[in-house]
Amino acid sequence: MFKSGFISILGRPNVGKSTFFNTVLGDKISIVTNKPQTTRNRISGIKNFPDAQMIFLDTPGIHKPKNLLNRAIVKAAQETIGNADILLMLVEANSDVRQHDVLITESLRSVKVPVFLVINKIDLIEKKYLLPLIDKFSKLYNYKEIVPISALNGEGITDLINSIKDNLPEGPRLFPEDILTDATERFIASEFIREQITIFTKQEIPYSSAVVVDSFKEDEDKNLIKISATINVEKESQKAIMIGKNGVMLKNIGTQARKHMENLFGARVFLELFVRVRKDWTNSNRMLTEFGLIKR
Numbered sequence: 001m002f003k004s005g006f007i008s009i010l011g012r013p014n015v016g017k018s019t020f021f022n023t024v025l026g027d028k029i030s031i032v033t034n035k036p037q038t039t040r041n042r043i044s045g046i047k048n049f050p051d052a053q054m055i056f057l058d059t060p061g062i063h064k065p066k067n068l069l070n071r072a073i074v075k076a077a078q079e080t081i082g083n084a085d086i087l088l089m090l091v092e093a094n095s096d097v098r099q100h101d102v103l104i105t106e107s108l109r110s111v112k113v114p115v116f117l118v119i120n121k122i123d124l125i126e127k128k129y130l131l132p133l134i135d136k137f138s139k140l141y142n143y144k145e146i147v148p149i150s151a152l153n154g155e156g157i158t159d160l161i162n163s164i165k166d167n168l169p170e171g172p173r174l175f176p177e178d179i180l181t182d183a184t185e186r187f188i189a190s191e192f193i194r195e196q197i198t199i200f201t202k203q204e205i206p207y208s209s210a211v212v213v214d215s216f217k218e219d220e221d222k223n224l225i226k227i228s229a230t231i232n233v234e235k236e237s238q239k240a241i242m243i244g245k246n247g248v249m250l251k252n253i254g255t256q257a258r259k260h261m262e263n264l265f266g267a268r269v270f271l272e273l274f275v276r277v278r279k280d281w282t283n284s285n286r287m288l289t290e291f292g293l294i295k296r
């Protein structure tokens with residue numbers, strides 16, 4: 001019997017959804033930072049077994065949105081709830097039940113598919129704190145399974161994969177075995193740039209930045225990819241910070257992003273970055289659509 005299905009990874013911002021997604025897939029596809037609201041789009045990642053195919057969906061952290069950008073990213077996460085065969089609600093072992101965890105539980109009330117509680121970051125706590133936390137979460141929802149893991153060091157991942165396999169419906173292979181993700185190389189390139197922006201810049205700047213790849217040209221003979229991308233910010237002052245003194249900030253962002261691209265694409269990358277001010281884009285339906293954050 002072959003099994004297949006979609007597994008959505010849900011949770012409040014920063015609990016480690018994208019880290020878990022990358023660990024399961026064995027490749028760095030989704031970007032990870034120590035700041036909340038890193039992921040903005042739903043991304044799929046396909047994991048193949050001799051007797052099963054799992055399509056994991058990494059989603060943006062669910063929170064109370066304050067602007068149009070945040071409303072769009074929360075919607076992208078919530079939309080996966082109705083389309084998944086198994087839902088993983090990720091939480092952090094090193095924090096108590098938070099308001100946003102309760103918010104997410106509420107949106108799972110009418111769900112018919114199995115919901116797992118996945119307690120991540122167990123490498124950060126002593127084991128004795130696990131049971132009381134499990135107890136608190138169990139009062140919120142009747143989870144099908146409760147699995148403690150560390151997405152960072154891989155602890156518990158095999159057990160979780162086995163439980164997922166047990167709960168997957170019978171079904172055919174849905175995608176060819178050589179497909180890893182639905183994210184395009186262009187999209188991943190733009191994300192790797194945004195990841196470095198989020199790491200290098202402070203305060204509101206990561207949240208005011210959107211990256212668009214303007215051109216992506218592969219020269220197979222030279223094993224070289226030429227990428228040109230625009231970083232959109234909301235204000236002139238942000239543009240100045242993004243470029244930095246003598247262009248140092250932009251250079252650092254570009255250098256680091258290029259290294260990650262070269263690793264994943266297995267080719268040399270020539271990366272050219274531009275910075276452009278698009279006033280108040282985080283509250284513009286038109287610009288959010290242009291930047292791929294609202295589906296056309």
Ligand SMILES: Nc1nc2c(ncn2[C@@H]2O[C@H](COP(=O)(O)OP(=O)(O)OP(=O)(O)O)[C@@H](O)[C@H]2O)c(=O)[nH]1
Binds near residue numbers: 038059124152
């Ligand atoms: N110690 C520890 N840190 C972890 C673990 N998993 C993730 N992290 C860290 O948690 C932070 C957030 O990780 P992400 O994977 O970006 O979290 P996310 O849930 O995808 O966040 P959003 O996309 O913002 O919703 C990063 O600094 C990770 O390195 C873990 O198992 N243990």
Ligand SMILES: [Mg+2]
Binds near residue numbers: 030039
């Ligand atoms: Mg993420």
